[in-house]
Amino acid sequence: MDQFKDEGWNIMSKKIAIIGAGGMASYHIAGFRAAGAEVIAIVDKNAEAAKKAAQKFCVEKTYSSSRQMYETARGLDAVSVITPNASHFPLVMEALSYGKHVFCEKPPALNAAQAQAMAGKAAASRRTLMFDFNNRARPEAYAMMEYINKGSVGRINSAQASWIRRAGIPGFGGWFTNKKLSGGGPVIDLLHMIDLALYFMDYPQPKFVLAQTFSDFIADKAFKGPWGIPDVRKGVTDVEAAAHGFVTFKDGRTLSIRNSWAEMNKREEVSVVFQGSKAGGMVRRLFGIDGIDSTSIDTCELYVQENGRSVNRTIIVEPDETMGRTRAAKNFALSLAGEEPPLNTPDEAVKLMKIIDAIYASAKSGKPVEIK
Numbered sequence: 001m002d003q004f005k006d007e008g009w010n011i012m013s014k015k016i017a018i019i020g021a022g023g024m025a026s027y028h029i030a031g032f033r034a035a036g037a038e039v040i041a042i043v044d045k046n047a048e049a050a051k052k053a054a055q056k057f058c059v060e061k062t063y064s065s066s067r068q069m070y071e072t073a074r075g076l077d078a079v080s081v082i083t084p085n086a087s088h089f090p091l092v093m094e095a096l097s098y099g100k101h102v103f104c105e106k107p108p109a110l111n112a113a114q115a116q117a118m119a120g121k122a123a124a125s126r127r128t129l130m131f132d133f134n135n136r137a138r139p140e141a142y143a144m145m146e147y148i149n150k151g152s153v154g155r156i157n158s159a160q161a162s163w164i165r166r167a168g169i170p171g172f173g174g175w176f177t178n179k180k181l182s183g184g185g186p187v188i189d190l191l192h193m194i195d196l197a198l199y200f201m202d203y204p205q206p207k208f209v210l211a212q213t214f215s216d217f218i219a220d221k222a223f224k225g226p227w228g229i230p231d232v233r234k235g236v237t238d239v240e241a242a243a244h245g246f247v248t249f250k251d252g253r254t255l256s257i258r259n260s261w262a263e264m265n266k267r268e269e270v271s272v273v274f275q276g277s278k279a280g281g282m283v284r285r286l287f288g289i290d291g292i293d294s295t296s297i298d299t300c301e302l303y304v305q306e307n308g309r310s311v312n313r314t315i316i317v318e319p320d321e322t323m324g325r326t327r328a329a330k331n332f333a334l335s336l337a338g339e340e341p342p343l344n345t346p347d348e349a350v351k352l353m354k355i356i357d358a359i360y361a362s363a364k365s366g367k368p369v370e371i372k
């Protein structure tokens, strides 16, 4: 597999290890190598999975425990945490204790308290901690941020964030549907558009959240997605199937949220739509018949008033079928080398997790939840 061989290796390149040899590892490895970093080891508590991935991606060393790796691997600069959600917190804290920089898959943690502790430890140990909000690294998001940063959009007053699936439950009874292991259902799993909307809005301070969750169809096999993990018989299923929410910010702006794995929607849609003081805009993917295929439709547009007319501007970008996953990993490695600013910060992750906690708290209480 030549495309996975290390490229651009040099004596100064950063050395990174992968923790978790699941499906996302390939994007992280490709991104790190594209930045000239070296992937020196793969850790998976399933030793066979680690060996198989190491062979596939031409990585020299494997370990079945992260601690064993930290004690023996030499010259390691950073790790990528690509394991189920509940293990993000302990694995990130462990990596920071060993003085390593960390790129962690989303969600940052199970809740805001964990995210806050991770952010505090990264700051105290002066290590980079970034999360895989890969949708920020999509060509559409890079293009839209350029317009926003150059002032073409003005102040974004309101935004709508949606990741809505019709039949996309990622397996029944496994870690995804077990709140203790996942932190929740589509709200936390598909948090990307909430993050992207907040990123476009320059992460304002949230004030109130009012939300409701629904669990219709969560155990209905007709709503299983074409991807995910194997079903676990007699496993736990205690997460939502869909959620709708509304966030107000201290500066008076607003964000509407729709997330679902299973809901009577026409088509899977992943979008941020916003209304600014100079222009509105949309970044959207309508998924194809089989996920990311040739029938999917991408849109990146701005809406303006010009010469007394309503004008729609289409921003044309190159397609990226990885949805920014490879580019996000490349950004982490480049930011370690001081060659690019990091695409996200731990403080943003804490704010995002506070909104997610508040969505669940509001759904439980039936009341708006204030974020202090």
Ligand SMILES: NC(=O)c1ccc[n+]([C@@H]2O[C@H](COP(=O)([O-])OP(=O)(O)OC[C@H]3O[C@@H](n4cnc5c(N)ncnc54)[C@H](O)[C@@H]3O)[C@@H](O)[C@H]2O)c1
Binding pocket: 019, 020, 021, 022, 023, 024, 043, 044, 045, 046, 049, 064, 065, 066, 082, 083, 084, 085, 087, 091, 105, 106, 107, 132, 134, 189, 229, 325
């Ligand atoms: N950014 C994205 O687009 C995207 C897409 C899919 C999944 N994810 C995230 O990636 C993470 C992993 O998801 P997945 O679908 O690859 O899961 P998975 O269950 O397919 O694979 C996870 C791997 O981690 C290993 N593992 C578990 N605990 C471990 C530990 N303590 N130490 C070492 N290895 C351990 C498992 O043995 C398994 O091989 C999740 O947090 C998920 O939310 C992100």
